[in-house]
Amino acid sequence: MISTRGRxxxxxMIDIAEQSNTGYIPLNDIATRQAISEKYLESIVVLxxxxxxxxxxxxxxxxxxxxxxxxxxxxxxxxRLTEGSLAPVACLxxxxxxxxxxxxxxxxxxxxxxxxxxxxxxxxxLADLLxxxxx
Amino acid sequence: MISTRGRxxxxxMIDIAEQSNTGYIPLNDIATRQAISEKYLESIVVLxxxxxxxxxxxxxxxxxxxxxxxxxxxxxxxxRLTEGSLAPVACLxxxxxxxxxxxxxxxxxxxxxxxxxxxxxxxxxLADLLxxxxx
DNA sequence: TTTTAACCTACCATTTTGATATGTTGAATA
DNA sequence: TATTCAACATATCAAAATGGTAGGTTAAAA
Numbered sequence: 418m419i420s421t422r423g424r425x426x427x428x429x430m431i432d433i434a435e436q437s438n439t440g441y442i443p444l445n446d447i448a449t450r451q452a453i454s455e456k457y458l459e460s461i462v463v464l465x466x467x468x469x470x471x472x473x474x475x476x477x478x479x480x481x482x483x484x485x486x487x488x489x490x491x492x493x494x495x496x497r498l499t500e501g502s503l504a505p506v507a508c509l510x511x512x513x514x515x516x517x518x519x520x521x522x523x524x525x526x527x528x529x530x531x532x533x534x535x536x537x538x539x540x541x542x543l544a545d546l547l548x549x550x551x552x
Numbered sequence: 553m554i555s556t557r558g559r560x561x562x563x564x565m566i567d568i569a570e571q572s573n574t575g576y577i578p579l580n581d582i583a584t585r586q587a588i589s590e591k592y593l594e595s596i597v598v599l600x601x602x603x604x605x606x607x608x609x610x611x612x613x614x615x616x617x618x619x620x621x622x623x624x625x626x627x628x629x630x631x632r633l634t635e636g637s638l639a640p641v642a643c644l645x646x647x648x649x650x651x652x653x654x655x656x657x658x659x660x661x662x663x664x665x666x667x668x669x670x671x672x673x674x675x676x677x678l679a680d681l682l683x684x685x686x687x
Numbered sequence: 688t689t690t691t692a693a694c695c696t697a698c699c700a701t702t703t704t705g706a707t708a709t710g711t712t713g714a715a716t717a
Numbered sequence: 718t719a720t721t722c723a724a725c726a727t728a729t730c731a732a733a734a735t736g737g738t739a740g741g742t743t744a745a746a747a
Binding site for chain 2: 715
Binding site for chain 1: 734735736737738739743744745746747
């Protein structure tokens with residue numbers, strides 16, 4: 418299940434995209450607009466910045482900015498970064514190893530499930546979530 | 553993400569389906585075959601029994617049995633029961649309420665995601681996971 | 688040099704996860 | 718009828734994840 422990290426990350430990205438004609442957007446403004454604790458948002462936004470989805474600039478006039486256009490952000494990229502993985506079962510997480518896998522009867526279904534999840538979240542981009550005018 | 557509860561539940565259901573010509577299957581046997589703690593399985597199987605997916609009989613010669621044929625168990629029914637819900641976000645859980653929902657920009661995407669998840673897991677049945685001979 | 692705002696580190700309460708332990712009830716069998 | 722088997726019930730628990738909070742440091746502009 419997608420936790421608040423992923424959900425808040427999406428809202429932050431939308432918020433920035435909608436304000437993005439205004440240059441860099443300070444997290445303070447975002448936190449106020451979205452009614453989410455700024456301190457908690459910090460821990461989420463740092464993932465997006467390190468992952469290259471956002472650019473942060475310090476000091477006066479600073480804040481965050483998108484590094485691409487909204488249509489270049491599939492939701493999968495945002496959620497994979499903040500949730501750590503989109504794998505629906507631990508067995509499919511990167512680096513996971515299971516001795517049952519050669520004969521596991523459930524593995525194919527989990528792989529199919531993973532593919533469906535990834536396909537859906539890769540087919541929707543940030544641009545699809547914006548106000549029509551901002552697209 | 554699907555936890556061990558759901559994953560083990562699937563394996564138990566497959567195990568019972570494959571042995572089901574032998575009448576009632578004691579949990580002890582299943583735990584041994586699947587190499588999972590019997591006591592932990594108990595807490596999972598009770599959900600399946602209460603949900604009507606399995607029938608349990610006590611005493612000597614007792615055990616568990618399917619209440620339907622394997623093709624009548626969509627995986628969604630097994631996983632929904634053991635995981636509590638298949639909703640990908642807390643906002644979509646039964647009984648959940650959110651004051652943002654009337655204007656939430658992410659809600660439609662979560663609903664679509666939920667629909668995709670439900671569709672996939674409803675389209676695969678227990679029968680699809682069995683050995684070809686047991687189908 | 689003061690203000691602003693990102694960045695960094697540490698901690699913490701609550702919930703969920705993944706069990707274990709110790710029984711009790713009910714059905715068959717010897 | 719006593720014994721055995723196995724479901725059913727309840728309590729507890731360690732570890733991890735979740736959802737934060739607190740306090741400080743660095744860098745950039747005014």
